[in-house]
Amino acid sequence: FNPVDTLYGRLRLGSKNYFGRGLVVFQFALATFLIIATFLIYSQFNYLMHFNLGYDDTNTAIVNTGTIDRAKLDVFRSEIRKDPAVLSVTADQGGEWGTIARINGNRDMSFDFKHIDENYFPQFRIPVVKGRNFSADYATDTANAIMINEAFAREAGWDEPIGKQVDFFYDNKKFTVIGVIKDYHYAALTKKIGPQLFNMHPQYQYRDVYIKLREGSVAGSLKYIEKVYKSMFPLKPYQYHFRDKQNEAQYEKEAMWKKILTFGAILTIFISCIGLFGLAALAAEKRTKEIGIRKVLGASAAVIVRKLSVDFLRLVLLASIIAIPAARWLMGKWLENYPYRIAMSGWIFAAAVVIVACVALFTISFQAIRAARANPVKSLRSE
Numbered sequence: 001f002n003p004v005d006t007l008y009g010r011l012r013l014g015s016k017n018y019f020g021r022g023l024v025v026f027q028f029a030l031a032t033f034l035i036i037a038t039f040l041i042y043s044q045f046n047y048l049m050h051f052n053l054g055y056d057d058t059n060t061a062i063v064n065t066g067t068i069d070r071a072k073l074d075v076f077r078s079e080i081r082k083d084p085a086v087l088s089v090t091a092d093q094g095g096e097w098g099t100i101a102r103i104n105g106n107r108d109m110s111f112d113f114k115h116i117d118e119n120y121f122p123q124f125r126i127p128v129v130k131g132r133n134f135s136a137d138y139a140t141d142t143a144n145a146i147m148i149n150e151a152f153a154r155e156a157g158w159d160e161p162i163g164k165q166v167d168f169f170y171d172n173k174k175f176t177v178i179g180v181i182k183d184y185h186y187a188a189l190t191k192k193i194g195p196q197l198f199n200m201h202p203q204y205q206y207r208d209v210y211i212k213l214r215e216g217s218v219a220g221s222l223k224y225i226e227k228v229y230k231s232m233f234p235l236k237p238y239q240y241h242f243r244d245k246q247n248e249a250q251y252e253k254e255a256m257w258k259k260i261l262t263f264g265a266i267l268t269i270f271i272s273c274i275g276l277f278g279l280a281a282l283a284a285e286k287r288t289k290e291i292g293i294r295k296v297l298g299a300s301a302a303v304i305v306r307k308l309s310v311d312f313l314r315l316v317l318l319a320s321i322i323a324i325p326a327a328r329w330l331m332g333k334w335l336e337n338y339p340y341r342i343a344m345s346g347w348i349f350a351a352a353v354v355i356v357a358c359v360a361l362f363t364i365s366f367q368a369i370r371a372a373r374a375n376p377v378k379s380l381r382s383e
Helices: 003-008 018-049 070-080 120-124 150-156 218-232 243-249 252-286 288-296 301-335 346-372 376-380
Strands: 060-068 086-092 097-103 107-115 128-131 145-149 165-168 173-181 196-199 206-213 240-242
Touching (some): 018 252, 060 070, 060 243, 070 086, 070 206, 070 218, 086 120, 145 150, 150 173, 150 196, 240 243
Antiparallel strands (some): 060 206, 086 206, 097 107, 097 165, 128 173, 145 196, 165 173
């Protein structure tokens, strides 16, 4: 700047400032995108947390006993059932097991395998839709009976699966289907429900014991279970966790992204507001005399604020037009990772635009109101 112009306040400020406006558009487009992404991740995360898994996992503690046979499981069960707050006890082999078997005499099929006891389905409230549940009243249930889920029956092409045989050819064992359970989400919701098979054969052992506890008595029951555990398994550390918390832990990645994008959206909006604040200050300075003339001619403060704000709100609108299609496409790709997902509702995009517009308007209004309230005599004064 010319020193004389600087001292006399006659600065020639830039006219259009396309570069600055372009940065504001980019920053607010990024902010709008991040807000949309945050809303969608929040919605998908809450959807996963409240999704009906098809079984009851409330107040269910899981205690890992190490590998034990049915006889030791029954002793452990009978001891902890002495606590009246322990409602029921069941067990499985723990972890995720996958294997194959031969069906229809000539087709090999892969599936999830679980070794359980007869209390498993009643305790988790998983309905038996065909046939019957395992029962201690049938001695053959431990020898050659199996149960399957609906997905297994569909995959095998069985309309009437009861009585069908599954050949574990590598073990020279054949099992007969005695019941079909309703599909439930035994894995994370990032996977579709696949074929699943259950048996009680004594060849396999148990490891994870599921203990259903009465509401309000959890802490006391856990102490009693610890006492019984240490008396039966003195060389193994006592550890437990809850089934519902275990399910929530499957979505740690989503929870992490929720935090990252929330922080990113707030930071981006803040940076965008700094740029917009600077442009608004520059515009108000450039139009000082115009504002003074308008006030002298009777324009209200509201009219002047609207005049100064409308140009910048157009930039925010342009940013939204850029951000919405990009967010819709990219977040649509992200949601494709989930077989069970939310729909991208229009309110999410509208809410993001409204939030950004309100923040921008608040930022602009500070400078616009200041300019509108300035004394027109000072604005029109010249040397």
